[in-house]
Amino acid sequence: MPAARTVPPTGPPAAPRVRAAGLWWLALSALAIAVFAPLPYLLHPLRELAANGGEIAANYAPRPGWVRAALAAHVLLGGLALLLSPVQLSSRVRARFPRLHRVSGRVVLASIAVAGTAGFLLAWFTVAGPVGTAGFGLLAVLWMGFALSGLRAIRRRDVVAHRRWMLRTFAMTYAAVTLRLWLLVLIPLLGGFAAAYVLVPFLCWVPNLAVAELVLRRRSSA
Template sequence: MATETITATPAAAPPPRAVHWWRRPWIAPLAVITAIFLATALPRYVGLDPTLSLVPTDRGPAFYPALVIHIFSGSIMLSAAVLQLWPWLRAHHPRVHRWSGRVYVLSALVTGVGALIVSQFPSAGSSHLVANTLFAVLFLACTVLGYRAVRQRRFADHREWMVRSTALGFAIVANRFWIPVLIAIFAPEALTDPNASVDNNPEIHAVAVTSAWLSWIVNLLFAEWWLHRKPKKRARVDRAR
């Protein structure tokens, strides 16, 4: 009797579970913080008036144009980064996610080049220059490596490099946190002195240098912890998705 060959049809993969907002509780606060930062920082530069700049602009003819380009492109970059980190958008509108990713990469490259130029005119000496230059180089490198990885369809590597790039990109936001904290700790008298600056106050000088390092080092360390946290924790997260 002839035998029949029965080919089993593989079961269809179950659709991915929706990621509930409470499993990503950081996206809403991040969006709010970004909006507040842009609303308070960007208007000073929209009119292209150097006298409204938060930092002194008498550092050569290249400084202010590079600063404005850095701030405008950085505003686009931060907005695109929030969209990139939004799980609901990535799951339900992948096309928008891809386009916001392209916007992020392009604006990040312009922002990084602007930061590299601006960092050559430090307000707090050589250590300040080194901190900001190293930040700009790492930020550009992580962004380029992330873009290269996705072009080569190495999506796991792409995710890791873009997490690092985004963490470094938000260093400017973190800097606004570290400066008042460090002033309150090391130079509380400067809080009531409107004339205190890095030029006439050594404590403010030290605060500017320390904040320049902390703002991106802490962010990068957090990104590395996030990427390499214990597998058990990551497994629980994956099962909950």
């Protein structure tokens, strides 16, 4: 009787590999934007950025001091929230370093509170006009609302609800990345920054939130 053939291992299934690749993309893209997006504002004054062709800087440079302070708070603390959010979503960090998860979570929530408030104020001065005020203003309100719901859930020790709310919060935080990705696509298609920027106030976060809801629905039905 012939010996049974041994089937060599074929490695992990495709789905976990795809999921891992997606998580790495989210983490690395968030890191890139969190680090490089604030750099121009840290290294150069707004008026210098405006003189060199920065459309956003040109819009905010002549504004009152409190508006410029809100822009700085939004850029810096929004970047910090984006930088730390992938750490918060990591199940390995939660399991191995629970204290790091808690401390980092407090920093993220505080950063979102300040950056979201600043973002809501800035929405009234955006170059995208009324569409921008509506889109960015709603983004700021939902961002802070989701984060607050996540905080309330964990305070009552509802871990499942906390994780669901924080996934929605990350979808809004990640709008900093998707906004720039959309601009990369839309500027060549529409022929300029102004035309492209009118479309991103909703595009930068509505698809993110839709994907987050689909993920949550699949988890609930699994």
